Amino acid sequence: MKTESNFLIKEENVFCGALSCRGCGWSLLVRHISNVMGTKTVYVVPACCFSIIAGPYPMNMLKGTVVHTLFAAAAATATGVRHSLDRQGKKKSAVVVLAGDGGTFDIGLQSLSGAAARNENILYICNNNGAYMNTGVQSSTATPMGAITTTNPSGKTSNAKDLMGIIAAHKIPYFATASLAFLDDLKKKLEKAKSLSGFRFLMIDSPCPPGHKYAPEMSIEISRLAVETNYFPLFEAEDGDYEITHFPKKKIAVSELFKQQGRFSHLFKTDATKLMNSYQKEVDTEWEALLEKVEK
Secondary structure: OOEEEEEEEEEOOOOOOOOOOOOOHHHHHHHHHHHOHHHHHHHHEOHHHHHHHHHOOOOOOOOOOEEEEOOOOOHHHHHHHHHHHHOOOOOOEEEEEEOHHHHHHHHOHHHHHHHOOOOOOOOEEEOOOOOOHHHOOOOOOOOEEEEEEOOOOOOOOOOOOOOOHHHHHHHEEEEEEEEOOOHHHHHHHHHHHOOOOOOEEEEEEOOOOOOOOOOHHHHHHHHHHOOOHHOOOOOOOOOOOOEEEOOOOOOOOHHHHHOOOOHHHHHHHHOOOHHHHHHHHHHHHHHHHHHHHHOO
16 A cells, blocks of 8 residues: 555556656656546547557556547547447446646637537546657647747747636636646645536646656656746636635745756857746736735
8 A cells, every 4th residue: 555645545557667757747646637537438549648648559558548639639539439328328437538748728629619618527548748748749839928939949039828717718617737746736626526427628748858858857847937927826716716826935936947958058148037027917917817816
């Protein structure tokens, strides 16, 4: 029996030998998702890092059913699986999408929006590492401004898409953000999402050592810093009621997070004060907007 934070793990629901990079957020995340969701869960996986990590058929990292699908079709495939299980009387078997930001923010957004609008009874989990990491670290619309990718070698010049705002506009029963650095918070949100019906959405801030350019042992520390700087605030919304689930104890500049990642290193080679002040203002503005949503 193993104890991690408040996780009581009697038996792992993943097998050893994940085909992931050291320090990969995907393999860490799926370990905890599977321990909450159980072995009767059907996981729908579009093209992403996890489609490789899980292993090609007939191999399977998860003790559950994995359905590999097209990049654009995760939510549509999950909808079909859900209806098929319901017709067989298997209503207690959960259907969970495990998708990256490319298959969520970009290529899979249409099917995601359709499933959310219909309030399909599925849990959609986006592992957001801010680029198309599996195919060579190309920019996605989740890539933050300034970050270096192979398609933006001088740094991305546009802001990341506000996907949580788009999700909120669908008025689904439950959506939330979570981090691997805050496991108790992650577990509570997974359990709440599992207990509810309808379309549920979790956005996970995911570390990626090769894509974000840092040492693998720094993954959890960088994830924690993203939350503590309010760059990736932790919150949930159930039936439109927002709640912040973690308040940083002290103000930490977002520049401290950026300094830890090589994808932002070029920003500090010259006088980055003006640019960092702009980033900080944006983070502060988004935090104030979130506070206003909670107070309504």
